[in-house]
Amino acid sequence: MVSLARKNLLADIPRFLVAQAGIMFAVSLVTLQTGIFNGFTRSTAQLVYNSDADIWVSSDQLVQAELTLPIPVSHVIQARKVTGVERAEALIFSSALWRPPEGDITRVRVIGFDPNGQLFTPINIIQGSVSDLKQPYTIMVDATSLDALHVKKMGDVAGVNSLSARLVGLTQGNNSIVSNAFMFASLENANAFLTSGQTSQLSCRLPSGSQDLLCTNTYSTRPEVATPNESAPPPNPLVASDLITYILIQAEPSQDLQKLKQQLEAALPYTRAYSREEFIEKNQTFWQKRTGIGFVLGLGATVGMIVGTIIVGQILYSSVSDHLKEFGTLKAIGASDWTIYGVIIEQALWMAVLGYIPGMLLCYGVAYWAFISQGILILITPISAIWVLGVTVGMCIGSAVFAIQKVTRLDPAIVFKA
Numbered sequence: 001m002v003s004l005a006r007k008n009l010l011a012d013i014p015r016f017l018v019a020q021a022g023i024m025f026a027v028s029l030v031t032l033q034t035g036i037f038n039g040f041t042r043s044t045a046q047l048v049y050n051s052d053a054d055i056w057v058s059s060d061q062l063v064q065a066e067l068t069l070p071i072p073v074s075h076v077i078q079a080r081k082v083t084g085v086e087r088a089e090a091l092i093f094s095s096a097l098w099r100p101p102e103g104d105i106t107r108v109r110v111i112g113f114d115p116n117g118q119l120f121t122p123i124n125i126i127q128g129s130v131s132d133l134k135q136p137y138t139i140m141v142d143a144t145s146l147d148a149l150h151v152k153k154m155g156d157v158a159g160v161n162s163l164s165a166r167l168v169g170l171t172q173g174n175n176s177i178v179s180n181a182f183m184f185a186s187l188e189n190a191n192a193f194l195t196s197g198q199t200s201q202l203s204c205r206l207p208s209g210s211q212d213l214l215c216t217n218t219y220s221t222r223p224e225v226a227t228p229n230e231s232a233p234p235p236n237p238l239v240a241s242d243l244i245t246y247i248l249i250q251a252e253p254s255q256d257l258q259k260l261k262q263q264l265e266a267a268l269p270y271t272r273a274y275s276r277e278e279f280i281e282k283n284q285t286f287w288q289k290r291t292g293i294g295f296v297l298g299l300g301a302t303v304g305m306i307v308g309t310i311i312v313g314q315i316l317y318s319s320v321s322d323h324l325k326e327f328g329t330l331k332a333i334g335a336s337d338w339t340i341y342g343v344i345i346e347q348a349l350w351m352a353v354l355g356y357i358p359g360m361l362l363c364y365g366v367a368y369w370a371f372i373s374q375g376i377l378i379l380i381t382p383i384s385a386i387w388v389l390g391v392t393v394g395m396c397i398g399s400a401v402f403a404i405q406k407v408t409r410l411d412p413a414i415v416f417k418a
Contacts, residue, residue, distance in 0.1 A: 051119055079268060114186070144175055
């Protein structure tokens, strides 16, 4: 029976190759759609994967990593005094205006961290080092963002808000699908960039019919970009009243994280503490369920499975139709229906495996190219690859059921017809 299944597949080589191309397309469609969905899910927490912190402390108004309120540096000092805290470091995560020497302006995500710290380090540094960020007004970006930011090489200068920034380092794989390009800097440099050019004007008025004075603080940013900052004084160290975004906490060994979270929230007013896993889950849940992006990508993966099933079903049905006389001969000589079904199902399994292998290799190639050239993560894990294999086998066997229906109603007398 094995030889018959193979013979049916290889009887017409051009048709066999076209059929396998169809299955390979179906496998690639399902794999890439699920890979994009998985990569999107992971990239929503890309900031967290650069850190070794056990706990993230943020404002109690946090919605997701990029949508929260700032907290004062004084909270970091208080956090270090909480029992069970081994280390506490500040992290800035905010948006700034990028002004390249040539090209259009854009937005960047400024990530300020302590270069001497231990809880946050940009992953995959391919040029430069973290120590280079100790120099005034220096930055590090991802290599795949160079074209978008209109800079070409190490040492190039661009404007960030109203200060100039010099590129001293490059990373690989630090892009997020849902965010602007990441720009790494020291805490002092990040604070200087974010507050550069800002002036505030306090205006108060007495609304009609009210006894309460209404005051508003208006901020404005100078439109011009400063010249390179070689002659400018270095940025000032952060003081207690400066604003940061997160506090990274390393717990003492064997410390109960849930208990430590409660202690931190009690010691730091208007804050919320999250374990690493909780913070990742909160970000991923927001993008998957509270925006349409997760729905669209999930729908794409579902459509890929449906299209793949249809393609395989058509191929198998056509193959069975072309070999009805062979199946009729088997029935005429007394072969049971289950024997014939076994031939069709085995044929489906061969098609699944022979279509899956080149399809998966193609997907790994596309994923590698997308990551290297665009910084887009198409995440194909061993688990997802095995899952796609199961889906492919399921599609092929499910499609074989439709082809089997045609054989079930087959009259053996067809063998003797002209």
